[in-house]
Amino acid sequence: MSTYGADDFGWFGGVGAFGGRFMPEALIAALDELDIAWQKAMVDPAFVAEFEGLLQNYAGVPSMLYDAHRLSEHAGARILLKREDLNHTGAHKIRNVLGQALLTKRMGKTRVIAETGAGQHGVASATAAAYLGLDCTVYMGEVDTERQALNVARMQLLGAEVIPVKSGSRTLKDAINEALRDWVASVDHTAYLFGTAAGPHPFPSLVLSFVRGIGDEARQQCLDLTGRLPDAITACVGGGSNAIGLFAGFLDDADVDIYGFEAGGDGVETGRHAATIFAGSIGVLHGARTFVLQDEDGQTIESHSISAGLDYPGVGPQHAALAQARRATYLPVTDAEAMDAMALLARTEGIIPAIESAHAVAGTLKVAKERQGETLLINLSGRGDKDMGTALEYFHLGTAGAAK
């Protein structure tokens, strides 16, 4: 384990610093049970083999590392794309849910619940539940069900029940609240498939253990392709699962710089953003001490992003610790910069990224201005199919014959 991992109580960066477990007592037994089951599973060769087999034969992992020549020309730096967009269901999220759903079966539970923002984690959860024969309920903010209607339909087709959450800001944070409320009442037979590397211990470490293949694969693939490690690695950061999955493979490589790109929304200066680490402050949200967007009284402030998957006012505690330790740098990318990058990647490489992932591309292009000629490895966390509605509106697409 890297020196950047959590201790037995889930603290990152020292006791009391980040993470921990700020949860109702009613859920502690379930979190302890999960912790023990997970730790046992991870040292059980049969479980590990089953998980890896599913990743390979079902999810299409390892995803390739793609040498993006045309984007590189544009950037003046060698850009490598870790193609998580090619995974089954279209994002890195499938790795996490296959791990957690297998664990659910192993624990003898029959139902899973999940929260979702963009719908990617909901789709991945519904997929894993369908494949492994589990009942599945997905909580999704009402606002997000509207901007990601296609993913709602996918979840329903996969047999999941999608519950629109009408409380609070009606986005991802409220979907997490509602899933936790369900879980308190159903914990004897239900597992909560947490969608990102955040929340109470052991979720940040557990999710990392299932997504860390991204970084481990990318490190070896980069060595194979270029003969050396990249100069920098980059990812978008919502709750932080795709980012920590990539970063984990390189944390102990001190020469590899690490960048996380948060959603800058309309611009951090406007207050309408989701740049939690860059512009937030330390607090407790959804069971962990971390950076939070909050007002003077500790009330959560609603985040804003064109990308539903990054529209979250908290962040995984390990990222908070990496920022504090200056091992990783977190910077904001605006909606407009991300949408430009989405179009650029589509037109240079013929790859339409998820808007979340487009934040990573945009941020990397900015960083590349100071890192000309270097090798920069981006986690392309997902594909843009789910975002075509947003793109259609944003770019005024969809009318044949109109100017491009």
Next chain:
Amino acid sequence: MTSSSAAFAKARAENRAALVGYLPAGFPDVDGSIAALRAMVDAGCDVIEIGLPYSDPVMDGPTIQAAAQQALEGGVRTADVLRTVEAVAATGTPTLVMTYWNPVERYGVERFAADLASAGGAGLITPDLTPDFAPEWIAAADQHDLDKVFLVAPSSTDERIAMTTAACRGFVYATAVMGVTGARTSTSDLAGPLVSRTKATTTLPVGVGLGVSNGAQAAEVASYADGVIVGSAFVRALLDNAGDRAAGLAALTALTEDLAAGVAGGVRA
């Protein structure tokens, strides 16, 4: 200030359970909540819990969520909660704050404890903070002579119950059901065994909350618990009379009297 344990002792001396009533501060507005809480004291609540409205109340069902949201939309601040505590504690009834953790952390744990104590508050009930993650709060509470009310749940192991009650002061809050706050039509069969397991570890009084909404249910719970904690039903009384203050207070008073008769009528074990 008085520890809430004094109110439990007084109830026990009268051979009944204590009635603990909850309302969020700032609901329907700050002065309205003060008037409502005082009406509950006048009609027979032995201990008052004042909720600190929070944007992400994961332990609350729709009724209390709605009240907290209304309070926040009305602009209630942490300072208003402390002002509410001061006004209610002035009646001499032990008054605790029930709060999610982040607002306390943001205010400053030591500063919050100091200001709560000087407002006459008895202590804190912390639904999302367990003793093993509460060293700062425990130190500040001990420093300022405040009650620390942590929760136990039907899912708690005996070890965790012992660890929790060892850290409590005032009373122990036993959650009767596995679920969020909200009135329920029947009482829980999980509460009795939980109270026995809790009492095996402590001499502190044990209050049972979640789901109690009328005198008959209160009497049933009072037969095995030292206190009956009621929240959503009080909020519901105000929500049902939104816009008519006098009717809201009358409904609160009637509900309190029904519950107070219930806790007095419980057949004591």
